[in-house]
Amino acid sequence: MSETLISKPQMTGGAVKSTPWYQSRRARNIIHALIVYALILPGACVFILPLLWMISTALKPSNEIFVYPPQWLPSSPQWNNFSEGWTAYLNFNRMFMNTLIITVNNVIGNLFSCCLAAYGFARLRAPGKNFFFALVLATMLLPVEVTIIPQYVLFTKLGWNNTWRPLMVPPWFGWPFFIFLLRQFFMSIPMDLDEAARLDGASSWRILWSILLPLVRPALATVVIFAFIGNWNNFLGPLIYIRSVDKQVLAVGLNMFRGQYGQVDFHYMMAVALIVLLPVLLIFFFGQRLFVQGIALTGIKG
Amino acid sequence: MVLTISALIRRRPLTLHQREQVDFYIAILPWLLGLILFTGGPVLASLIFSVTNWTGMNLAEVKWVGLENFRTLLFDDGLFWIATVNTFYYSFGAVTLGTMGALFVAILLNQNLPGTTLLRVIYYLPSITSGVAISILWIWLFNPQVGLVNYLLSVVGIKGPLWLGSQDWVKPALILKSTWGIGANMIIILAGLQGVPVSLYEAAKIDGANWWHEFRHVTLPMLSPVLFFVVVISVINSLQILTDVLVMTQGGPGTASFVYVYYIYQAAFQYLKMGYASALAWILFAIILALTLLQLWGSKRWVYYEGGEH
């Protein structure tokens, strides 16, 4: 039902321009579009509230934040909250670079390790595979609250305290969520593709690189988006492992606007949070382009 | 000449098969190393702590208590059962609404209409901004007097409940809040929808299928591996709900939103009972593992893998 809308106008576009049949098809498409908008827009109004709230708070003077009933429009927008929040107390430039370095490394690390493992679980036959896959799932099930202290002790014993290593090394060793996700996508590709290539003498890695990865491009985009956001917003890890302010990341810096007993510079906090949100939005739009490229390739499948 | 070729063909499947096995272990090696180096130790440690009275601070004073923690939990701790029931209630609602909501939105946003990309961003926004402290927004939305939720209900003539202030409505409120997080599932399903071959729809069209038939016989089967993932992950995540409870309700009113991982968090970091918290965590582990294995087993009935099961 979905792709028909993309392909139909192209198929019929130039052919028979003035016939009533075309008219009615076009009318149907418009009605279809109207129904979709009618269903999707009310929800969108609710889902955009957090962003509007952030923008509204970011533009308020401090004494308008807690008034009741809450007001969406500040009396006079304080545009300098953005520059003041960014520069007044903490070195957010430094934190931005730190976060970027860690995040980019972790996205690449996750892509590499999770694609490999997912490929193994989805398409290579070997004894013990089901056991190991159950283990992948099992490691997602234990609440982190009870493993975080032993893990901190472990990394400390490795001498990694107050370094980025506890944040940047593990992503190269897989993340169960992404392994499971990519496995599902790999599994929905017909097996004959691999087998044909294998008979032609292609290695497993050649098959993965040249045949499978291009086919799961939307899934890879999803992993990039999720990994980027997850690492960009990661708060607990940096909070525990990083002690020096000059190594600290944005998520921790953001929460430092919040102090004891309601001493919170909410307006600065939200202004900085909006700036921090920008790269995430960029990645999302970039990821969307990979989605579209994925559509072009679907013809190979099935 | 003919002989060598036939010999090659005969020998090739065998070597290929072995090669494949070796490749499998190479492929999962990074993950396996990570499990051994980084994850395995802490997990085992928590298992050991579950049979001790560890407070979570002084490792020198850990005392073995055997299965005492588990016995207390199952037979002497009313909070454990309250937390378990609350968590299942929440999880059922959150998974059902979350999965169906995400599927619905993803299908609508898979039409290549103008503004789709922007709408996708909007639906994903609450998931991205969750790291920012906007709990007051959610609390305010559920406010009985001036909140948006009750306002919308009043428009259709319903007098809304007290939501977070009511023992009966706090769990539905948390479930409703969780649907703001469908963005992540929506992205996954959208990615899955890109993999459904256009040719299948065209074939269905030629067969005179209506939209429901298309959805039922093309979209759903082709999407089932991804939907399976979404359901499994949603179950795991919803059973481990913590943040919303921590910032919005602190388990209240009374114990109405006292959920499982909130209990673990309180026991581990507030009550100085890391041993007890570990026992709690491992019982939850067993519960989720059973559910996940059940889903894996059940998936054979409804999940269709183009690549085949092997």
Next chain:
Amino acid sequence: MRNSPLSRRQFLRFSAGVAGLAALSACAPAAAPSAGGDANGGAAASGEAVNVSLGLTWEAAFQSHQKEFDDKFMEAHPDITLEPVYNTWSDHNNVVPTWAAADTLPDIIYVHGSRAFPWAFEGITIPLQSYIDTDTEFNVEDVWAEALNLYNFKGEQHGIPYDHGPNLLGYNKDMFDAAGIAYPDETWTMDTLRETALQLTDAAGEVPKWGWSAEMPGLSNQDGVSSLGPWGAELLNTDENTLLLDTDAALESTQYWTDLILVDKSAPTPAESQAFEQGPWIAGQVGMAVVPSWETPSLASFSTFAWDVAPWPEGPVARATGSFGSGFSMTKNTQHPDQDWAYLREYLSKEGMEFMWGSSGRGSPARKSAYDSWMNSDTVPEHVHYYLDALDTYAITGRPYQTLAAAELNDIITRSVTLLKSGEIDVASALAAIMEEGAPVLTAAYERLNS
């Protein structure tokens, strides 16, 4: 495979500090010394500067103030280098135990009053008694005894408070003026409070106004004393192993506060007060509220109304209110306690407190001699001296603070009290439920304490 070149390139490009994959496999547990980055360990006498790390929780805006003090200190003490380690305030209490488990605690840490006792019991903080006893210049008598009590573990000081303050009656002057009612003063009793709250209430309007705020009945810590004390009731005995909520006085006082919400409707229910990020008081929707000293800076910067404080009203039996505070301790992982003390004795001296918390308006200093500086600061209300009066005469530190079960007990209390305030259970059954659930928890904690 493109495994190793790819990963190595990434590592090199993105992180100088990260070891490559090869190095990782060589990382057998090497027991690397990493406690707080104290490279010079116990080098107290080596002549090189000793590194003293400080585990702090100040929000971003206050960190520069801390730095100003530290810079001055380092100028005067070239043999000591200070290294601040910042936690976010809300996570500090979770991170400190994590540090403790791995022996990476900073040398000196911030300790909230509610954590002083369990952290001392766990050996996270070490006794300072010998320093206090021998350092006559430090003059511990200048610190309020009620403040010191919070950090006393089995007869020894495990920390020194920097800030300690009581609950007072705050009021919204604009609302009083609009209603033509005289401001609260020393003559007020709990009856006056109740009558006035009723007069100030206008909950019918679209934007409701209440006479009284949402905190009470609090039952534990500073709110517990303010709630129960005026009727002569108490939450706990001094050993903190027995709950005392089964008295008529406890029943009567709890009934009084509950009636304000449910009978008079002059205070918001929990559901109603949930609409406010920081409570209905700071939003200007209530006429009177509990205002502890540490809330005055945020009131000064966030409120849009004129406000002041008055003594906590006298009850049928007594005038009583609760107090609480925060402080600093030395940790078990310090290698150079003498240098830590050199810092603490100045940081928490009269001049130190005046600079850090007094003249900055940040909070009511724990030293009597530093109090003037706070009372003269910019963010305090006109009648700030009532805080001093309370500390001098009728404020006591709110229990629980000498049981290992304080956090658990507070949760038990909160569970019943929210139901009570919502009108789902009555006072007698709420108090009975707290007694029943709390008793075994307190007994177990007391046994653990003395085993």
